[in-house]
Amino acid sequence: MSVQPAVAAELPTPAEFGRAFTALEKEIGKVVVGHRDALRQILIAFFAGGHVLIEGVPGIGKTLIVRSLGEALDLSFSRVQFTIDLMPADVTGTRILEETESGRRSMVFVPGPLFTHVMLADEINRSTPKTQSALLEAMQELQVTIAGTTHLLPSPFFVLATLNPIEMEGTYPLPEAQLDRFLFKVPLAYPAVDEIREIVRETTGALTPKIQPVFDVEPAVRVNQLRRLVREVIVAPEIEGYVARLVRESIPDVTENERVKSYVSFGSSPRGAQALVLGAKVVALLNGRVNVAFSDVEAIAPVALSHRLVLNFAAETEGVTPRSIVDHLIEVARKWQR
Amino acid sequence: MDPLSNLDRVASRLNRLALQRALYRTVGLALLSAAALGAASFWLEPRSFRLLFSGLVLLCVGVGFFSFVRLRTAWARRIEAARWVEREADLDERLLTLVSAAESGRELRLWPELEQDNRTQLPRWENESLGIRRVPANVSLLAAGLIAAIAALLPFGEAPAPLPFGSPAVEGLLGQVEGEGPQRSGAIPQPGSGEAEGELSGEGGKGVGEGTGADGALARVQTELREQFQRSLVARTLGGGSEGEPGEPPSGIRGDLPESDRTEQPTQDGGVTPPEGMGLLVEGQDEGEKEETVRRLNPEGGEDTTASQKGGMREGEAPKSGEGKGAPSDGKGKEGEQDPNAELLVSEDATPKVGGAGGSGPGDAKATAPLLAKAPLDLSKGRGRARFSLTLGGASGSEGGEGGTAMAEPQSYIASGERGAQAEDRRIRHESVPPEYEGVIKRVFERKS
Incomplete structure (x- = not known):
């Protein structure tokens, strides 16, 4: 049976995707020292059309990464520092009464910082759940409805939220349902000694590296083309089945896995499977393939599934982390691959 | 080359291999089982053989079914072949995706x-690089089965041991013998007669080896029996026939031994000693007393004598006919004397004092029935432990016979027309018969009333 190729209108090739991705990594790497894996995962989520939650202590370059991404893509960038008194309208925008020159008054919508291509929601867990929900709804729907009027967010729309794992007092941890809306949760580790030395050298000198845009013209259109290419990557039914089993295996109510049953309270939702496949598609393109392999799924599973697992008290007391559970699931799932 | 076309070739090769595996496994096991059965048939008891046969048949059927099921599950279509190639060549699911998409x-x-x-990856999984075997490893099972079958099933070297009695083959032979009519089952042919020779040797029109093919085992049995019969008959004096009759032994061996030679020692004048173990058992008239008498043939004396091991004429025993060339006996037995032809005349006639043909002396004959009056043996078709033995002289009584002291011959139920044949029969009935032939002998020599 032959398959007729669809008309590939304005669709970049996998090679072009790889070149763009590599260029982005290189440009951002000019100012972000280290964190190469984290940066790669952030870019994967970006091209997969998802949002990323970055967890790390202050001062390790979270904001710098996001700002550098915006600059490299030559896309609009905004930053919102979430605090306890931040209101939803402060994020989404609000209607104000405006008087025209003729004296007429009307309500005019003033877009908030949400209306941008790349948004940094810094320390999102410090705002109230109401504000968090307003942001997360926009992330999911890519639109904001205010006073009965729906406002579409610009495309591409990418949210990078950060979580500060310390100073938890007075914070509002994100509910699991809201955590689920982030494609990846990327942990930022402390830089190594060499990386710190390079950070010092790069940021304390007279010359500050300048990021050059990767796309010369219409960067947003180009990014969207690359995102469409990602969606076109072919997934075999075996891969889909593997992903589905992997996700279902994380649910303690249905799995036979003793480790999962012992330490996991709630497993991954189907969004986890979506995140796995979308992220694996990007990884496949980065590996020069137009098909997803099992190894692509394995590579992306830790950042796609860890924040979707809710561990129980036993896991906390025994020091079991979501990442270790995911690693265990990947090991178990290897036998399903063949 | 098109990746999908190459994949089809790989699939066909995998299927061929799976088919070979199933075939070799099943056929090899069947051959091994047949060889084991062939070998076991020489030494296993029938019951054990049947068990082994059933077990091996079940095993073969089970393995055949398992091979069929496994072949069915292992039969590779395109997608299964793609999975196999992915495992072998590690193509990062390129081929699997291609097949799925197609x-x-x-x-x-x-x-x-x-x-x-996929086309660029093709050199990684072409036929040669995959290393698909042309012959599966379990061909060794087939080879082992072939070797075992050749070794165990083809007849070479020594002739196989006789089949155990009770096996279906022997039972079939016996049934065949029974179906050959009264001539075979009823009467013993006269030794020396053409009919007898023809039948025993298979040269006659009714030879055993003729026709059905069977029947090497029965032919061997009969051949051996014939030889034993001949040895036995030659060793003994045949008292029933007239001189010059066909089949009559030479006159020189019909005479009685002199009294001095009535011992178990071989005669000095060329008398023939019966083969070992073929001496006639004679039961004395006294309870429990048995004497084994060995007849000696005296070519000159013409007197048939019987040497008593334990000596002494049994009281009341009647002298019997059977003198070779001598005058007819008077039929009177003397107390304490022994008629040397007593046993030989036992079945001569139910009527006392009937003269033998050709000058043989008449004598009181004992009936056959009392002589066979022992309880019938349950030979269990040759598998029993009991031995087939007939004894003479078991009858007692004073009926018939002149002189009062002579043992009277009871009335025989045998028709007079069969007397001649039964006289020969009587000479062989005390043979020590190998246990494995008992069943055959009983069937062959069965008299039908």
């Missing part, structure tokens, strides 16, 4: 790239 028929924008990608 079978789904969906419109794919990246189909050309996928096809091209």
